[in-house]
Amino acid sequence: MIPMVDLKGQYQTLKAEIDSGIRQALEATQFILGPNVQAFEKEAAEYLGVEHAISCANGTDALHLAVRAAGIEEGDEVITTPFTFIATAEAIRYVGAIPVFVDIDPHTFNIDVSKIEAAITPRTKAIIPVHLFGQPADMNAIMAIAEQHKLQVIEDCAQSFGAAYGDKMTGSIGLAGCHSFFPSKNLGCYGDGGMVTTNDAAMAETLRMLRNHGSKVRYHHDIIGYNSRLDELQAVILRVKLKRIEQFNAGRRRAAHRYSAALAQMPDVIPPFEDGKGRHVYHQYTLLSPKRDTIQKALNEAQIANAIYYPIPLHQQQAFADTCRGIKLPVSEQVAAQCLSLPIFPELTDAQVDQVLDVIRGVVS
Ligand SMILES: *Cc1c(COP(=O)(O)O)cnc(C)c1O
Secondary structure, eight states: OBOSOOHHHHHHHHHHHHHHHHHHHHHHTOOBSOHHHHHHHHHHHHHHTOSEEEEESOHHHHHHHHHHHTTOOTTOEEEEOSSSOTHHHHHHHHTTOEEEEOOBOTTTOSBOGGGTGGGOOTTEEEEEOBOGGGOOOOHHHHHHHHHHHTOEEEEEOTTOTTOEETTEETTSSSSEEEEEOOTTSSSOOSSOOEEEEESOHHHHHHHHHHTBTTEEETTEESSOOOBOOOBHHHHHHHHHHHTTHHHHHHHHHHHHHHHHHHHTTSTTOBOOOOOSSEEOOOSSEEEEOTTHHHHHHHHHHTTBOOBOSOSSOGGGSGGGHHHHTTOOOHHHHHHHHHEEEEOOOTTOOHHHHHHHHHHHHHHHO
């Protein structure tokens, strides 16, 4: 049995520190926007090289708050990728704006920057690239297009905590970066959590208000906001894990490179492509194969966890049928039909990687 992620095994290695931190936070009883939340925001901002980090309740809220703080409104259009988790595009719809899906690059699975300009209209306000599976989108090209057309850029960093594009961390390049601390993410807590990063002071101030009922001073509400705060206990856990994020991501990269060296030698399998523009942190290890279903069956029989991220691109989802009917995005559709994600987590051993590889080798060669 090999799982997709091993949260239990990781907790055992962090238990002493997490348990004592939680006990202290319980004794302190400062549960809402308490000292651990404040310390985590400072430590995360420092790690990511940004001026401001504003934590919130989850990654979906991070996107929603950033879209609202950026001033995106009803009827505006926002360009994004169809090959992502639905939350990226849900956030656009929450403010009444319309997601415009641009097809992906067949190698990186990120938005195809050569197709963005054709999708820009007078109503376009922003681009939301997703650093899918932990590999940064092509941010130089995206920022150049955005500058030329006066568009805002909001990075979806839910899968890329610790990834770099050139010498910049993801989440430090656009107007805002949106992070998720869902338990299985590269930096995960033990429940829900999220954060927006920005170098724009006005944006940061609006985000701080939005996450706390539109308030700067208690019981003075300047705008209609939300209750979307990071929990003090989750912040304790995140502080323990943030100290080890480089080591965790290095473990993912090590396992990924072992997979790729072997898979590159097998017929009918395309290992994930690293574009060499920064650091891929392998939130997922996702291969392509015309024999995807055969490989998946063999892995299931060997009790090796696996998953299809994502089986249905967003332009083909019922939830977006009103604006996407008849739209064809062939690369996304092809990738959705051939992609398969293998177990990947920092503690994955060489022996486990080899066990997965043996099963795949058995059905493709
Ligand atoms: C996980 C994820 C989100 C949403 O994060 P939650 O914390 O689960 O709300 C958004 N975008 C992408 C690409 C994700 O993978």
